[in-house]
Every structure is written in structure tokens, then in C-alpha cells.
Amino acid sequence: MKKVLAAVLAGAMLTASMAGCSGTASSSSSSKAASDSKADSTAATSTASAEDEALTCTLNVWGPAEDQAKDKGNWLPTTCEQFKKLHPKWNITFKYSACSEGDAGKTVTQDPSAAGDVYFFANDQINTLISANALSELGGSTVDEIKSSCSKEIIDSVTVKDSVYGVPFTTNTWFMYYNKSKFSDTDVKSLDAMLKKGKVAFPISNSWYLPAFFIANGCTMYGDKGTDESAGIQFGGDKGTEVTKYLATLVANPNFKNDADGSGLAGLRDGSISAYFSGSWDAAAVKEALGSNFGAVSLPTVNIGGSEKQLKSFSGSKAIGVNPNTKNPQVAVALAKYLGGADAQRSHYKLRSIVPCNTEVLKDTDIQKDAMVTAQNETFEKTSIIQPFVASMKDFWTPTENFGKALISKEITKDNAASKVEALTKAYKNPVS
Known part of the structure; x- marks a missing residue:
């Protein structure tokens, strides 16, 4: 029923959420964000109707300090700016805070309403984050893309009771x-x-x-x-x-x-x-x-x-999650999808040796030649x-x-x-x- 409701409300909620992008969240913003994030699929990423809607908003992004370090390539801010260029009618101001994937479970849950709109997390914390109303269920084309570009094991690592709760970007093992x-x-x-x-x-x-x-x-x-x-x-x-x-x-x-x-x-x-x-x-x-x-x-x-x-x-995965308390659900989901997408995984690998999990990216010649990538993938499998x-x-x-x-x-x-x-x-x- 929840999935049906999200689909039915998608069109109606899109206009309302876009209009309120810079506004104050209502008392129902948490549940609304969760529904919007499931209905994001077409609304917030690539359709003309979404891109035709001009909006202004601020997005808080929490990620590892290493991904924000200039001496390590400044991957996170650089990739967010690339996302911004792909959405010229979305006037987005990004704010960044350092929070490692391993710390998300304890840091984000301290006050989910004040945490990042988008954040990185290790999959073993998924139930903790869900219980704290700090992690949105995803749906629509976002989930379709995850399922078409990741192995079943990777998908299972971010799935709880048949629902997907993050965009995986790497396997996590030793x-x-x-x-x-x-x-x-x-x-x-x-x-x-x-x-x-x-x-x-x-x-x-x-x-x-x-x-x-x-x-x-x-x-x-x-x-x-x-x-x-x-x-x-x-x-x-x-x-x-x-x-x-x-x-x-x-x-x-x-x-x-x-x-x-x-x-x-x-x-x-x-x-x-x-x-x-x-x-x-x-x-x-x-x-x-x-x-x-x-x-x-x-x-x-x-x-x-x-x-x-x-x-x-x-073993497990690391993923990008969306905070259900965000005031900007469509933009947040679209960003999470982009940060975990093929191009972002390629640059993450080049700058920080983060092993991709996207099946197409793993076919890249330079990646296939890397003994470290082979070791991690064979260990995972x-x-x-x-x-x-x-x-x-x-x-x-x-x-x-x-x-x-x-x-x-x-x-x-x-x-x-x-x-x-x-x-x-x-x-x-x-x-x-």
C-alpha cells in the first residue's frame, strides 16, 4: 500500500515540494520526505518536468574527511559541483561536514533533523538509522538503476524487508x-x-x-x-x-x-x-x-x-543515504543517485582507490588490471x-x-x-x- 500511495502522490507532491524547497518544514516533513524519496524516480533526476522547475535550496552533505581533502582530490565537493552543472535550473548551495561512513550510525542518529540531507554510511548501520527515522526508503527509477548496475549481493546489503535504503558505491571488506x-x-x-x-x-x-x-x-x-x-x-x-x-x-x-x-x-x-x-x-x-x-x-x-x-x-557495502527529514527530497535523492553513479565511482577510484561496485565500471580496462580491485572483489564473492x-x-x-x-x-x-x-x-x- 505504501508503494502504491507513493506512486499516486508523486505528481501532486512534486509541485508542492519544489515550491517549498526554501521554506520551513511542516510537522509532517519526515513522512513526506520518505514518500517523496520513493517517488523521486522520475521527478527529481532526469525528466523534463523536474528540470523545468526552477528552485533554490541549500543541501547539507556529510561525508568522509578524506573525500573533502584537497590533497586527496577534493572528490566530494568536486562531484557535487558537477551534479550542480547538470541541473542548471536548480540553484543549490552545498554545505559540507565530515562524518565517516563508520560513524554515521552514531552521529546522524544523535539528531536526525539536524543531520546531513545526504550522507555516507556503512551498511551494517542500516537498521540503527532506520529505527531513528534517519534513513529514507528509495524507490522508482533510483532502485531500478541500483538493481541494474549492482550484483544481487550488493543490493541485499542495503535491503531491509524488500526495501532499498541506500545507493551503494563500493564493497566493504578486507x-x-x-x-x-x-x-x-x-x-x-x-x-x-x-x-x-x-x-x-x-x-x-x-x-x-x-x-x-x-x-x-x-x-x-x-x-x-x-x-x-x-x-x-x-x-x-x-x-x-x-x-x-x-x-x-x-x-x-x-x-x-x-x-x-x-x-x-x-x-x-x-x-x-x-x-x-x-x-x-x-x-x-x-x-x-x-x-x-x-x-x-x-x-x-x-x-x-x-x-x-x-x-x-x-563484508558489506558503503552507500549514500537520504535523510527523511530533508526539506529537499527530490534534490537529495537525485544527488545521492549521482554520487553513487558510474561517473562518480570512476573518479572515486582514480582519486582515492575506492573500489567500484557498478558492474559496467568494473569492466574498465585500468580497473580490471588492478590487483587490489581483483583481491577485494574475489574476497567479497x-x-x-x-x-x-x-x-x-x-x-x-x-x-x-x-x-x-x-x-x-x-x-x-x-x-x-x-x-x-x-x-x-x-x-x-x-x-x-
């Missing part, structure tokens, strides 16, 4: 960088093989990375698909104990180093580390550090319990799981971080592995079965 002079193509398929030949840094004390070992050995988070909150996080039992014993052995290996406070990247620079796990955000720095020896691949296997198991990282974004994930991060720190400090050993991992599982506040 993979492995390595020094090609130290490890062969065969070596990098196995972490244990690498540890026999050189030093490897891995962020054991980082709760975004540590679960890769548990998932590798068949432990689950919220069921097989990561959506069953009642199933809880099952890192205990024999499978979890095997993982914990492996990790206790791993941190004792002289060729292993816990990557904390930038030590892994620093080690690549000075040669004391030969492999390092991170994401596309570090690509430029790693390429500078390794030069012609730059290597990037999807995740290796590990030998747990006597057999090879595939490490699996958390083959050696990762979609990071759960159920509400209970809030209880996951701190206990997992503490568990990793206890491994590094040798508080957790092979001898007490079973009891320690059971205590971890209890710390997740799993539902009583």
Missing part, C-alpha cells in the same frame, strides 16, 4: 597485501605456509577481523544467513575450541605479529613485515611501500584441526560473509576485542581454550534456548 619478493603465488594460498617463510601481521585484537577464523571452522553468527537473531553467535563447542587453540599457537609464532596502531603498514614500509591484512583504504600507502613488489589477493586458508579451512572476512546487521551485533564487538587482546597477552592458552571460548559465547548475551 583482504591480504603482501610483498611479492617474499611470497610466491602458491605461498599466499596458505597462511601457515607463509608463516614458515616470512613475517605476517594480522589484527587479532580487532573484532572486525578475528571472526574470520571462527567462521572458517564452521562457527555461525545468527544462523547460516546471519539474519536469525534468535540463533545467536555460536563460537563455542568443539569447533570454537579448535579455533582458539589454533589462535593461541598462532600468536606464539615468532613470524606472527599482531597488527595494532598501524604497526602492520609500518612493517611493510621498513621491511620487517611481508604480509598484512587490510582494505582498499590502504591501497595507495601499500603500493608506495612495496613498489614493484606490491601484491594483493583474497584470503588464504588456515590449518585448523588438521585440515585446511578458508578464512572468511566480514568467495572468501567472505555478509556482516550481520541485526540489533544484537551491538553485543559482539567489545567481548570479541577483549578476547583478541587476551590471546595476545597469552592469557588464553591451548590448555584453557575450551573454557575461555565458552565464556566468550556467554558474553555475547545469546538468547536462552
